[in-house]
Amino acid sequence: MSSSDLERLKGMIKSRDSLDAPTAVALDPEVRTGETFILTDPGGTRAGEPGANIKALVKNKTLVGAVTMVWGYDVALEHGDRFGAWLRDNEAALAAAAPKGVNYRGTYAVFSTTEKHTGNYRTIWAYDSLNALQAMYAAAGGTDEFATLFKQLNDFRDRSRDANRAQEILVPAAAAGRI
């Protein structure tokens, strides 16, 4: 720390009438990504494509998708009604416009959860393959109807610093590569 930084630190303290006793609290880092499972082709035998068993389970709707992504986020209270109206008007079109292998599985309000900071809404995407997941991001950067609706949906997200958010990518446990 430079001497000017030390002076700033002193300035932060001087503005106080009292100071809490000194503490050094050990932090317990929480790593949730890539800790247990390798993101691989779900049961796949060819890069980016699921195996036959996974395909069959997706097809008969036993599985939501070969890869499933769940977004958790908040929408500012004052935009809640407008968000609901947008969904009523556009969810079907968003699903229809999704690229091949990408399946919009709806946006949900969280009625109950044990998690505190994952947001009040969930949007669920199901993919036929890892390639489809990549295809969605490519399509989202375009200018067609899907890209437009994708952007409009995400524009409702509360991006403020204190807003809650989460993202989960799920693969069928039967095909997961555990480490």
Add this chain to the structure above:
Amino acid sequence: MSSQNGCYRLVPGVRVRPVPELETCVVFTPADPRLYRLNLNAWLILELCQGLSPEALAQAYLEAVPPTPDAEAQLDQGLATLLESGIVEQCQP
């Protein structure tokens, strides 16, 4: 428990990342891999552990903090905490 015989300094290799907007700093101790979050008071003590003599360190600390009866005790407590955590060490002036 201010050292009467030596000074205090940051343990070599320890990394300090100030987070002034949260009035805290985060410290990593690679020898015993841990992260610590220091509050403002401990952060100040850490920053003053730059090889000052015990008397100079105490004087600088007391000049920086609000004048309270337990200020000296808090300095001792802070130094003990930083020593115990492996963030600072004693050295010869």
